[in-house]
Amino acid sequence: MLALDLGSTTGWAMLLADGTLVSGTMQFRPSRYEGGGMRYLRFRSWLDHLLNSAKEIGSVCFEEVRRHAGTDAAHLYGGFLAHLSAWCELNDIPYQGVPVGTIKRHATGKGNAGKDAVIAAMRAKGFNPEDDNEADALAILTWLIDTQGGVR
Template identity: 70%
Template structure:
């Protein structure tokens, strides 16, 4: 049985990739920049609403994988990532969806053969698989999705 898998590259510009039960893959990016007159937590409320909309359109999500980042460019990026991760984990717990973080190096090594590959190499790898990638966030989510399909479904 093919399961629905959601893969996320969390951040202000979140990359996402979804493999549906019919085997079809869709992907893209979603922007959660703070708006001019909204409080700091609104981006996370918009993220949660987007997850729920995606969940509804997919009919069900059986597993969520996210890029586990251990090093950030700055304090603001670290705070934003922490907020997205907290929102995601709470949302998954609420919907009883299993979720797992995957280290960046693991994803890059699976996609390109090198754990320290650059953004362009990951984009090229996803394009070689037939994906029309728009940016590195979408490419990272697609690479994570392919890692999950190739390594986690064999275990289940």
């Protein structure tokens, strides 16, 4: 199972077939000499790397954002989502979005919890997220495990 908090800094968490849970963040900001599409090419290459490393990804779950702070954020999210869904289709991997409020409610008990509350909730479960992106991915994965089964 792979859980993603999509963005220029993408949080990720994965439950491997042997029950091991790994997580982190990945940066997809373009360098000064890259075109805008390079971030998406690096994103797809990174997804291929995760799949090759894990040998199999049974499902992908991502934070389904319906409201963005600005136009740029909406465009970036849409680009990542388009590439993720195409990649999942190409690799025959089922994927689903989960609303932000659902994830926060599951993690903290409050659907409009702030970033610090989600980080604290993940730390209380024994994880050590480096930032809110990794904490969100861990929250998505714990929601996925708790609602759809899996080894923890």
